[in-house]
Amino acid sequence: MSIQEKCRILDHQQIAPQHFKLTLVSKYISAHGLPGQFINVKVSDSYDPLLRRPLSLHRIMPEEESFELLYEVVGKGTELLSKRTVGSEIDVLGPLGSGFSLEQKEIAVLVGGGMGVAPLLALAEALKDPVASSQGPGAKAIYVLLGARNRARVLAEKEFRSVTEQVLIATDDGSYGKKGFVSDILIDVLENTLEPRTQNLAVIYACGPDLMLKAVTDIAFQKKIPAQVSMEQRMACGIGTCLGCVIGTKNGYKKVCDDGPVFNSEELIWQD
Ligand SMILES: Cc1cc2nc3c(=O)[nH]c(=O)nc-3n(C[C@H](O)[C@H](O)[C@H](O)COP(=O)(O)OP(=O)(O)OC[C@H]3O[C@@H](n4cnc5c(N)ncnc54)[C@H](O)[C@@H]3O)c2cc1C
Ligand code: FES
Structure with missing residues (x-):
């Protein structure tokens, strides 16, 4: 069940030129939110913009009764959100949607492109510590594959590294990690590190631009x-x-x- 509530801003930091991390207080959302779910945020106190903006739960911290969002300023709504100050309150609706379901597999491969990394940190933390997150089975090995346009746009690397040593990065321009697409590292990991253990033992979780998701779906x-x-x-x-x-x-x-927003890849139809 989702609720509408005013959440106090506990912390709000700019972490990259256009990217912000926002920590909000909510006993309910931190207790009931699942990785892959999102909240719908009223970014200003006026009716402009009229529509709320959807943002994924980036970290879910029930013990602190709070949760984090990671967002990029791309337009008016996120620009207004970036101006909100610590201590003020934001009107939030959530948690919304169907998140990732944790599968009983030994190996979890998380693939994030651009802002698609946002929901994957909550997922990685739940897979590592399923008891604390009370979200079903965890995974013995967690691989996190991050793709970004360039080094400045690689997000949450440190946080992922605190969950697993297996964090691999690809940038379009080669300024950090491997030059190329994150789907290239996915093939590399599956064929050179994990096979023949992948079949029956592995599951892929992905979030990012459509082209990346289509590539990941084809590989899977x-x-x-x-x-x-x-x-x-x-x-x-x-x-x-x-x-x-x-x-x-x-x-x-x-x-x-x-x-959704999370679907089984076999269900999806991609336009060419
Ligand atoms: C389920 C869900 C979860 C999301 N989680 C995050 C998150 O964790 N972090 C984050 O930074 N963003 C996330 N987004 C995208 C975010 O909602 C949009 O970037 C935001 O609504 C843009 O609002 P704006 O007013 O700043 O930009 P607008 O002025 O509305 O749009 C600016 C530009 O962004 C594009 N855009 C806006 N919304 C979307 C969208 N939903 N999908 C693709 N392109 C869009 C527009 O086409 C336009 O080019 C998520 C979207 C969905 C649907
Ligand atoms: S946004 Fe209204 S039905 Fe999905």
Whole structure:
């Protein structure tokens, strides 16, 4: 169940030229939020902009009764959000959507591209410590593959490294990690590090731009590995009533905000 509440800003830091980390206090969302779920944020106290903005739960910290968001300023809404100050309150609706379901697999491979890394930290922490997060089975080995345009845009590396030693990075321009796409490192890890252990033992969780998700889905299909993919779509209500975020799937039309944002990769239809 989701609730609407005013959450106090505990911390708000600029971590890169256009990127911010925001910590909000909420006993309810930190207790009930799951990795892959999101909240819908009213970025200003006025009616401009009218629509809330969806942001993923980046870290879920029930003991501190708080949660973190990681966001990039891309337009008016996120620009307004970036001006909100510590101690003030933000109107939030959440937790929303269906998150990742933790699968009983020994090896979890998390693939994040650009801002798609945002929900993967909460997932990595839940996989590492399933008891503390009370979210089902964990994984013996966690691989985190991060893709970004350049070094400045590699996000949350330190936080992922505190969860697992297996953090691999690809940048489009080669300024950090391997030059190329994060899907290239996925193939490399599957073929050169994990095979033949992948089949039946591994699961892929991915979030990022559509092109990356399509590539990950194709690789998962070829390697016969299950994959869960978090989709992004422009949203209005965020609660399944306006039909503004509908996508076609092999099982009919689905609402990204309500049926998703996380879907099994086999269900998805990609446009060429
Ligand atoms: C389920 C979900 C979870 C998300 N989680 C995060 C997150 O953790 N961190 C984060 O930085 N962003 C996240 N986003 C994207 C975020 O919601 C948008 O960047 C934000 O709403 C943009 O608002 P704005 O007013 O600043 O920009 P706008 O002025 O509305 O748009 C600026 C530009 O961003 C593009 N854009 C806006 N919304 C989206 C979207 N949903 N998908 C693709 N492109 C978009 C527009 O096409 C336009 O080019 C998420 C989106 C969804 C659907
Ligand atoms: S945003 Fe309204 S139904 Fe999904």
